[in-house]
Amino acid sequence: xxxxxxxxxxxxxxxxxxxxxxxxxxxxxxxxxxxxxxxxxxxxxxxxxxxxxxxxxxxxxxxxxxxxxxxxxxxxxxxxxxxxxxxxxxxxxxxxxxxxxxxxxxxxxxxxxxxxxxxxxxxxxxxxxxxxxxxxxxxxxxxxxx
Numbered sequence: 001x002x003x004x005x006x007x008x009x010x011x012x013x014x015x016x017x018x019x020x021x022x023x024x025x026x027x028x029x030x031x032x033x034x035x036x037x038x039x040x041x042x043x044x045x046x047x048x049x050x051x052x053x054x055x056x057x058x059x060x061x062x063x064x065x066x067x068x069x070x071x072x073x074x075x076x077x078x079x080x081x082x083x084x085x086x087x088x089x090x091x092x093x094x095x096x097x098x099x100x101x102x103x104x105x106x107x108x109x110x111x112x113x114x115x116x117x118x119x120x121x122x123x124x125x126x127x128x129x130x131x132x133x134x135x136x137x138x139x140x141x142x143x144x145x146x
Contacts, residue, residue: 021107026099033096040089047090050080
C-alpha cells in the first residue's frame with residue numbers, strides 16, 4: 001500500500017481532531033462517570049449478577065415461550081434491568097456514555113456530509129436516523145438514497 005502525503009495529512013488532522021474531542025467537557029464527564037462506576041463495588045456486583053442472568057435469558061430465548069422458565073427469567077431480567085437503570089452510578093455512566101455517543105455521531109455526520117450528502121452515517125439507532133431514504137431502497141418508487 002502506497003501512502004501519499006495527502007493521506008498522511010488527513011490522518012494527522014484526524015489525530016489532532018481526536019485530541020480536541022478527548023479534551024472536551026463531554027469526554028471528561030464520561031471518564032469521571034466510568035471511573036466512578038469502576039470503583040462502585042455494589043454496581044460492579046450488580047453488573048456481574050446481571051450478566052449471569054443475561055446468560056440464562058439467552059438460553060431461555062433459544063426455545064422461546066416453550067422453555068419452562070421463559071416467563072420467570074424474562075420477568076427477572078426486566079426487573080433487574082429497571083433496577084440497574086435507576087441506580088445512580090450506573091445511570092450517570094449511561095447518561096455520560098450517551099452524550100459522548102451523540103457527540104461522535106454528530107461529528108461523524110458533519111464529516112460525512114462535507115464529503116457527500118449521500119454518505120450514510122450509522123448512529124446505532126435506525127429509529128432516530130435522519131435519512132433522505134424514507135421507505136428504503138426496496139420500497140418501490142423513487143429512492144433518494146442515490
